[in-house]
Amino acid sequence: MTGFLVKRFLQALVVLFLVSIIVFVLLHMLPGGPARAILGPKGTPQQIEQFNHQQGYDRSLPTQYFMYLKRLFTGDLGDSYRLNSPVFELLKQRLPKTLLLTVLSTALAVVIAVPLGLLQAVRRGKASDYALTGLAFLLYATPVFFLGLIMIILFAQVFPVFPAEAPQGESVGELLGDFTGLVLPVVTMAFGIVAMFSRYMRSAVLDNLTEEYVRTAMAKGQSSRRILVRHVLRNALIPLATLLGLYLPTLFSGALVVESMFNYPGMGLLFWNAAQGSDFPVLLGVTLVVGIATVLGSLLTDILYAVLDPRIRSVA
């Protein structure tokens, strides 16, 4: 397994390097270049020129990239000129909250999707399978913000059981303390994922049911329920780890939309507000951090997969 892990780790490093290049390129695509991005719209031409010289932005691109990397390693992502705070500090505060939202809704989605997919597979071709498949597609086809809107109208306006706005705590603990406020954002985001996961579970269980080891299990005298739980479910669930890794970017995208819908104080909202106000240091800083989080996250799920699947665990 070490060979696999080392290889995967090196791959992740290469990808991180490429991510930093993409963000660097974006930085240079900005109108007025990085100087405008960092000084903001109020910077005069003289200030810009001086800044460019000071920061080395008049040197060759490779040198600039090198300097950019060096700043990254010291945690210098620039300052937000709307919030008057270093981007690094802002991210340190917001990232955990976004992770909380993502983890809670993913967990909820898995808890709903696994039995749902299993049910669909067992009822394959029956009316309930068709109904659930149709429903899953409809859910998948619904933009998350439309879903959120429906949630708000239903559960905050028509039947006011949950607040339409997320809690505004400073820390993760405070957020958890105000649990009713978390319900709508978490459920909205989970629903968006349920469709994908239940679809996967259905086909994974169906695939596994045609495997010969299922027939062997039957020949031992096991009930279908036991075969499903003891044999099929395990084999269908293991690849779900990789699927989670693959869907990380989608999850973060979903978080961006949900956070701005419910005014949830995470990274997505920070990003959205920055976009409204052309706060480029924040935009690029968040983009970079989300990219890094995705790379590390998918590395983690791949390791998890390797640990769970004996075929990878014990070979090479």
Add this chain to the structure above:
Amino acid sequence: MTTTTAPHTAPGHEEAAQATPSLARRTLQVFTGNKLALTGVVLLALLLAFSYLGPLLYDTEQTHTDLSQANLSPGTEGHLLGTTDLGYDMVGRLMVAGQTSLEIGLAAGLLATLFGTVYGAVSGYFGGWVDAAMMRITDAALAIPAMFLLVVVAAIITPSKGVLILIIAAVAWLSPARLVRGEALSLRNREYVQAMRMMGGGGARAVFKHIVPNAIGTVIVNCTFQIADAILYVSYLAFLGLSIPPPSADWGSMLSAGITYTQNGYWWLIFPPGIAIVLVVAAFNFIGDGLRDAFEVRLRK
């Protein structure tokens, strides 16, 4: 005939091979058997007719605003679904917006599929270092969630229809690229490709005569999903504040304009465009799912 054996092999005595129906026919068969796929086709046809034939039958003013007619509720005379905040007739607006959404979705989906297919086929066929390098690039591009990338790009560029198509295609091509690359990797090791190489055939023949025709099913299926996703992207872009400025409209921009009035109870500004998006995206997904079944059945044989 007194021996138990035929002196030679028995040509023509083997059971006549069963003729199977053509691919198109078989696809049609499976398709009509799949109720969801059929639903998808009907839905799509209805939405297309609504968007393109609708304005011919139901003529409304969709260029000039009329604020005196703003936010009329459904049922107001002459306005079946009421009017928007700028006084456009809702039904007429939905028709015009549908054209934009469908066109951007189709164009972006096709463009992404085309580019992704070529990229993936090249990566998979050459393999080795070329493949590793090309795939790390897609990994990196995938690592930055599409929505974040779109917002940054939106902050830099002013949108038009063409720009939206390009932006969406630029984030959407990654999934067909990975898919086709996987297909190409496995197809190039198939025995019939080896057999062809043994006859002295080269790479171009392998790609165009064998690999592409055998991967086409995957590509077509994925293309329908891409179109669906592209239409979703259009709506997300509008939600994030990036849509073609009025008087143009798409369903996404109508929906996000409606969000502003959630508190006012102007439901007719929200649900019609929202449902339209859900229906069209679901329709393409149903069709893609049906096509996948059709292709798989054929390949299983």
Add this chain to the structure above:
Amino acid sequence: MDDMEEPGGAPAPLLRIDDLRVDIASRDRTVHALDGVSLELAPGEALGIVGESGCGKTMTALSVLGLLPPGGAVTGGRILFDGQDLAAASAPTLQDVRGNTVGMVFQDPLTSLNPTMTIGAQVAEPLLLHRAGIGRKEAWARAEEMLRLVGMPQPAERMKSYPHQLSGGMRQRVAIAMALVCEPKLLIADEPTTALDVTTQHQILELIDTLRETLGMAMILVTHDLGVIANRVDRVAVMYAGKVAEQSDVRGLFARPRHRYTEALFAALPERAADRGTELHTIPGLPPSLTVRPTGCRFAPRCSFATEKCREREPELALSTEPAPEPGAESGARPLAEALAGAAEEDTERPGAGHRFACFHPVPYGDAPAEQVVTPPPAAATEPGDVLLELDALVKEFPLTGGPFARRRGTVSAVGGVSLSVRRGETYGLVGESGCGKTTLGRIVAGLEEPTGGTVRFDGRDLSGLSRAERRAHRRRIQLMFQDSTAAMDPRMRVGEILREPLVIQGVGTRADQERLTAELLDAVGLPRGAVHRYPHEFSGGQRQRLGLARALTLSPDLVVADEPVSALDVSVQAQILNLMRELQRERGLTYLFISHDLAVIRHLADTVGVMYLGRLVESGPAEQVYAHPLHPYTRGLLDTVNVPDPAAASGGDREPLRGETPSAAKPPSGCRFRTRCPFAEEVCASTEPPVSTPNGAGHQVACHFPLAATRLASAV
């Protein structure tokens, strides 16, 4: 309970299948897979069910435990096991029988074990399910004991292993342990050794034999392999098109088959061919598709004895003790079963007792089947010509990669220095078990792989010295015929395009020329010219192999490398293809490099034989000589291991089957690669590579320090 009152107080059978009917429904058609199958099995008895693919043998086995595939259903008949009708049993009842009183072993040990569960958990599972009082600990202890019983080395450690860490043979041992851990009264083995190599196959069959004796259980052995069935069972049922065609004790069946189908099936075996030079007897055509119930005898369309009567009425399975009378239509299942029980009781001593068959024109008594049929003309002996292909110290190593940047972590020695020469016009048979390097060697000759070392000379020229253009032209002269024509033909191309492709690539002729040649080739391989408009999947396995041969011949090659071209085919179809290959060789002066694991096929077809083991050519020489007087202990062991489809031959002689498993090609043993399994190995075998010698005269080479002496052989053969 009515089945207990057998006439004459015969012991109640353990299993009685009565007029069983099974339908398999799929999307657009229904196959009547079983159409009135009746069988009986006494406690402790071994019954073999044999037949070609699609005859219903596996469906019979699966239906006993209610394990039919999706769409499959029992539509009639009874399956009485221990007085209980399993065909009508409820799910809990069936679950109670499965794995408990009836154990089952499946064909493919690779896929039939759960990949993510430990061996121990899987073997212990039936105990936990069926033995109420047994806890986890005791179940594991018993499972370990069972693993020891099935010959698993280091069973305690293996309990914690996963299936992919074991070899195919070891996995099949696990499957057997799983089936037997509850000590069932009946073991059903569905092609248990078909996916395994000859030596492993032998070991597994021996193991089943031993366990059957130890545990005193009955067995149903389902196989297509007449060699396996001849040596391992008491009675045999021959199935054809969803019905039992003939049923007898094993010696009686092989000594004098009565049904014309059985007779023809035996005659198609390469082992039964009168002489190496003769053509094989074939059965024309294919079995019926079973979507509609055929009228009359199901074999009639392919039978040369068929009369109007055969085509109109269906013969009943009847005893052969009296000359078969016109079977009345009123004879139902019940009197039949009684007759069988009675006959089995009284006539166990006489050969042919209880011998039943369903044929209006059976093979008459007193006639040995092989003499009865007219021997076809022998194939013209080909005069060996000059050397066409010469391999010199050919080496092929594959890197064993893993870790970052595909770091090289070792090599697999697929071909470890092979020298051989093939003469123009001959058939060179290359034989060996899987992993011996025979396929890699064939692919190098065909130009699909580049050798790591050594030279390939073709028609006197070293191929590595060819220019690009010469190489392209050279491609025409050697063609490969694949084992699996389905995989070797583009599913999206029509047959016409597939056959023309070599000509298009090589730029031979105009389109009209190409089409004419294609048509001629279809004639030559016995397919209708209209085939050009069809897709490969529309043809049967045998027809596709004809297409594969036709494509190999389009460029008029000198040499055809045939890699296991018949191993996926049924015996009767295999005979057709082998005859066709021989016929085309005679007509076109072809040279074949014929690669196979099947000793009988090689013996029938080859002029010269090369035996490979773990990347080395251990012995080569004229076919008759190698088979009659093998010089290498491996060749000898291989010949002793093979299941001869003749129960009389199997029991006699001092056979010394091969033991152990082939070592990994990543770490081949030093010196002689066979030494780890060789009964005669000494120190020198480990230190020095064996020299090539010719103790039996020139032309018969062996690479061994201690070649078998001629005297030893004389007594053995």
